[in-house]
Amino acid sequence: MTTSQEDLLPATRRALLHRIAVAQTEGRAPSLVAAVVRGGRAVWHGARTSVDGHGPDETVQYRIGSITKTFTAVLVMRLRDEGLLDLGDPLEKHLPDTGAGEATIAELLAHTAGLAAESPAPWWERTPGSLRPELNDVLGERPLLHPVGRRHHYSNPGYTVLGALVEKLRGAPWEEVLRSEILGPLALHRTSAQPQSPHAGGWAVHPWADALLPEPLEDLGLMAPAGQLWSTTGDLARFAAFLAAGDDRVLSAESVREMRTPVAPAEAADVLDGVSYGLGMQLQRRDGRLLVGHSGSLPGFLANLVISVEDDVAAVVLANCTSGPLVGVVGADLVRIVAEAEPRIPEPWRPLREVAPAVLELAGQWYWGTHAYGLRVTADGLLALGPLTGNGRRARFRSNGDGTWTGLEGYYAGELLRPVQRPDGTVSHLDLGSFVFTRQPYDTEAPVPGGVDPDGWRGIG
Incomplete structure (x- = not known):
């Protein structure tokens, strides 16, 4: 993808570059790449340091972790829009004998199904998916930790269940459905379940020394719908544009708007930050604007996709380190820089063509x-x-x-x-x-509930 750098003013481009340079240096990331989207397309790309000796561009893959969940949620919403399920359906209707069958599809999407945050040991992000060959291996003997529908509790196994649901109703593997229904139509040709060259390697950075340790790159198996994907800033820029406006080839504007609508209450610790969750999308109020999108992390990688629909600005930030730069803060700052330096020019006012x-x-x-x-x-x-x-x-x-x-x-x-x-x-x-x-306050000619005092309006002497 060729990105036109002239779409932003030079001062704005420099401010964006400065922000990611500070993030990469202070966060000690081996590399950090970012993109900004406006008007439905990428208008800026920035990168710091190198991957395999070359400066990364918008075609270099990074692992995006839980941003994968938003892709899975889109697949589920497509099933809903086709009438193959209802968001209020209990899981048991479509996937029996999971131990979590009373939870609804909407509750799984919004992390309010009461499921555990993680699958049983060993730590699934750093071990082969072959250790969890069955759905019961992911959910464990006690899938539900909380009453169904009572609280927001982020759950990776919940999205494994949603991936299994997609496979059951489509009769095809999750990855195959993903390619045919999202990646192909949106031209996300550099998004895949397995890394494709050129891609970044994942690193751990020593907390007390400027030293690196390679992280294992595991195939997550059944946990793939929760965090398997690799992608690029170029592809995620196109995905962000889709999440803001919809695309009838994949999901309507009305349905993606529904995904961006808060469904789950914030955890008590998040209330002051204005954090909530929709149907596969995180929501946060920051700097006076509503930001929607998703973050992601797996050992060796950090990722963030954030959108301000009102400002028509989105940002993507990817880094190849286990910890370090606060990519969610960086993404929000990139949106703020563009929104404040170059505020959205409103559409021209036009009169109605006709009015009854x-x-x-x-x-x-x-x-x-x-x-x-x-x-x-x-x-x-x-x-x-x-x-x-x-x-x-x-x-x-x-x-x-x-x-x-x-x-x-x-x-x-x-x-x-x-x-x-x-x-x-x-x-x-x-x-x-x-x-x-x-038309008038408490109009006596209208059937105002409770009636209107017959003596009408008066003063008090």
Whole structure:
């Protein structure tokens, strides 16, 4: 992939290079590579030091660890979108006799299934997958450590189970399904389950000496859906663009948006950091912006993919060391540098091509009790509801084609907005999930729940 460096200003490019240079030097990483994505494509690539004597570029593979989980989650969401499963299905419906059958597919995706964090000893990341030939070897005698659905507890075996689910419903190995359904359509030709030259070697850096020790590169076997993949900054840049906007060849924009939506509560220790988890994606609020993506690590490697959808900026950071640079912090900083130095230029305002009179009649000021709201008809054909002053519930609504509208986000997500007409056909009020919105505060001509005092508004002497 050829990356156009001219898409960012020279000062921005230098700031990005400085950030990864500091990370590589202070983190003592044998090599560190990074990429920035904007407008759906990579606009910057940077690298520090060398792999096999050559400066790594966007084609050199690194192991990406748990970023693999997001790929597996996409495969599961495809099964859902095809109607082969429901996210509310218990695992037992599709994979019987695991010992974790009461957990739902959604709970496995969000790490709320109650499963253990790791498979039984020995440490699966540094031992051959052949030591765990069966699913029961991964889950152990006691798969559930917590009540199902009660708490977020990150689980690597949970994604092994999801990989087995993909294999069962597709009738093919996880890796084969991955290639045909994600890697091929998105042209991720340098992403693979086994390393392909050129690739970085994994190293441990001595904590008290500038010395290196090679880490073993194990085939993880059944644990592959949780962390097996190798990839490049070039491929992960394309994957980040997909996770931000969707691609109907793989997964719709609506479904990837669902993956980016918080599902699991944060652990108590993470509450102050604003950390949560969606369906195969991590979410964090940092520097005032919402970041989504996933981190990854295996002995010898660190990886991070992070996206700010609102800023239309994503970053990928890869290093070949077991510990050292905080790649999640570096990725967030790369996003911040671009978002602040070169903020997103908004799309030009354009008027509606046409607007139905019945829809235009809904626009304007409405009152929920005494709370003043504005309802706008936007150029994308949606209704946008929000308070006229201060904070309050905001939402956009999509037409159902029958005069009603469905909420897309926030408190009113999934709720029905129904304009109620008078006998003469004009709109009397809006019914929003049983809330009555009127043109005047407590309009006496509308059926306000509880009624309106017949003496009306008054002063107090």
